[in-house]
Each structure stands twice: as structure tokens, then as C-alpha cells.
Amino acid sequence: MKIKITAYDPKFDRELKELDPDIYLEVKHHRDVMKNDILAAVTEKSGKAVLCGIGYLLASSSYRLIEVKKLTEYYIHAIFRAFGRAEAEGSVLLLGSLIDRFKVHVKNNPSKELYLRLWCRSTDTAYLELLKETGFVHRNTMFVMKRDLQKLSGLTPRVLFSKAARFNSGLLVKKTEPSEPLLNEYIHVNEAAFNLPDSLDDLLFKLGYYNGCLYCAFLGDKLAASVTTWRITEAAYATENIFCDPVCQDQGITRALLGFVLHSLKREGKREAVLTVYEEDLPALSLYTGMGYIKTHTLLEMHYESRPT
CATH class of the missing domain: 3.40.630.30 (Gcn5-related N-acetyltransferase (GNAT))
Known part of the structure; x- marks a missing residue:
């Protein structure tokens, strides 16, 4: 299966809605903001381009400003997903292309400390290895907690x-x-x-x-x-x-x-309430645990930095 990464075309909307309704809604809502930062992984079937994955940079026009220990940092969120038989190869290609798009933002904003970030389950070793191999580092840890209603x-x-x-x-x-x-x-x-x-x-x-x-x-x-x-x-x-x-x-x-x-x-x-909380936020953890929330899994916040650490 030959996979190609291209700019996302709205003609893929119907396919995307069937493959992942939640991502479809997010792309639909943020399309005017993301513009050139929405990418499609496509393959060809009977001479027709078929969607097999999507990736995008969220908040890529204004960035997410964070003040951390008196350091001004700006974040862009990376989201990508490949489907079916294209999952492995498509994920690698989409991630690489999103990093390339991120580097364009870095080049165009030399005065800002830009970081590309995404989340990975701590148990998803294959995904975690892919991120590390492409230059991502672990920055923060977050717990997912659930409450039986x-x-x-x-x-x-x-x-x-x-x-x-x-x-x-x-x-x-x-x-x-x-x-x-x-x-x-x-x-x-x-x-x-x-x-x-x-x-x-x-x-x-x-x-x-x-x-x-x-x-x-x-x-x-x-x-x-x-x-x-x-x-x-x-x-x-x-x-x-x-x-x-x-x-x-x-x-x-x-x-x-x-x-x-x-x-x-x-x-x-x-039947169930779900929340996320950073590992270091001890007061919030104490409150949620006291109200019956239990930890179900751990997410690792991974960063691709715009400058060497």
C-alpha cells in the first residue's frame, strides 16, 4: 500500500466523518484557524484518492502561551490518526509531516520558544518509542480518573x-x-x-x-x-x-x-464521570480521590522542542 501525505481536502469530509466522527467535528470547527496545518494520508484505489489518515496542528495561528517558571513558552498541539491497514506507516508519515509543518512555524517566529506537544499512554510502548525516535521528550505526567456515578x-x-x-x-x-x-x-x-x-x-x-x-x-x-x-x-x-x-x-x-x-x-x-489531572497537582488529586474518582491510566505529555535542550 503506497501512502502519500497531502494537504487535507474538504472532499474527504464524508470519509473522515465515518472513520472518526470526533476528529471530523474538531477539523470542521477549527478549519479556518488551522488552514495549511491539516494534512491527509491518502492511498489510491481504482484511480481514486482514498483517505487513510489525518493529522493537524491545533492552535497553530495564535499558539498557546504558557508561563512556566518565568519562562515564556508557546505550544502547538499535534493530533494525528491513521486507519486500518495504513495505521503503522500512516502514523509515521503523518507525524513526520506535522513536525515539518511545526518547523515552518519555528522559522517564522524566531522570537518565540515554540513547543510541539501531544499525549501518549504510558503503556503504549510502540507509540512512545516512535515519539522518542522522532525527537520527543517526556515533559509532564497526567492521570486519567473516573467516577462511578x-x-x-x-x-x-x-x-x-x-x-x-x-x-x-x-x-x-x-x-x-x-x-x-x-x-x-x-x-x-x-x-x-x-x-x-x-x-x-x-x-x-x-x-x-x-x-x-x-x-x-x-x-x-x-x-x-x-x-x-x-x-x-x-x-x-x-x-x-x-x-x-x-x-x-x-x-x-x-x-x-x-x-x-x-x-x-x-x-x-x-454512568461515569471522567477527568484528567497533572501528577504534580496534589491538592486537586486529593480532592478528586476524596470524591471517589479513581486512576485508570497515565498519560505522558511529550514535547518536541524548537531548540536543543
């Missing part, structure tokens, strides 16, 4: 809200509509909590394409904390983007809000 008996409202009620008699938690004023406040509080810029575009993508919902905790008319949910499968939903305004932390607000979210998902017939 059929077993919430220990998380009663009295337990969940006991600490928050002692500090904040006017606390209100609810599912909210993502109005423009709320989204602006969301971005502001999120960045204050994580000390990192957040992507409104990515949030809107999750809310719009994956049945996403925004749950918020308010003190008066001020946003204190938030949790975003979106569909992973019909039975499993992500509980992510969990943050609390720094001035409201250590008051039980995040615990109360997350508990409210878990009960809401259960009432809607969902």
Missing part, C-alpha cells in the same frame, strides 16, 4: 455543602447558559485560578459540539468556581476545566460544585 450514596448534599455553608451562606450552584458576560468572567477567573491563558474557542467547541454544559458556583453575582462537562460516550461525560477563584479557595466551594455536577449527571442517566 451509580455509587454516589456517600456524597450527600449535607456532606458536600457542609464546609462551603460555614464560609458562604449565599453560595449558589447551578447549570448556567453561556452568555457573553458570563463567558468573559469565566475566562478571567479561569486564568486567575490556573495562572494560564485559557481558550474561549476551545470551550465553545466543547459546549457546541459535544453536548457541553457549564456549571457554576456564584457568591452573590460573582463567579466563584466552575466545572465544564461534555460527552465522551453516551454513558460517560467529562468533568473538566475545574477551577475556583483564588480568593474563594479552601472554602469547600469546588467540592460542593463538583458534587452537584456528579448528581446532575447521574439524574440525566450518565
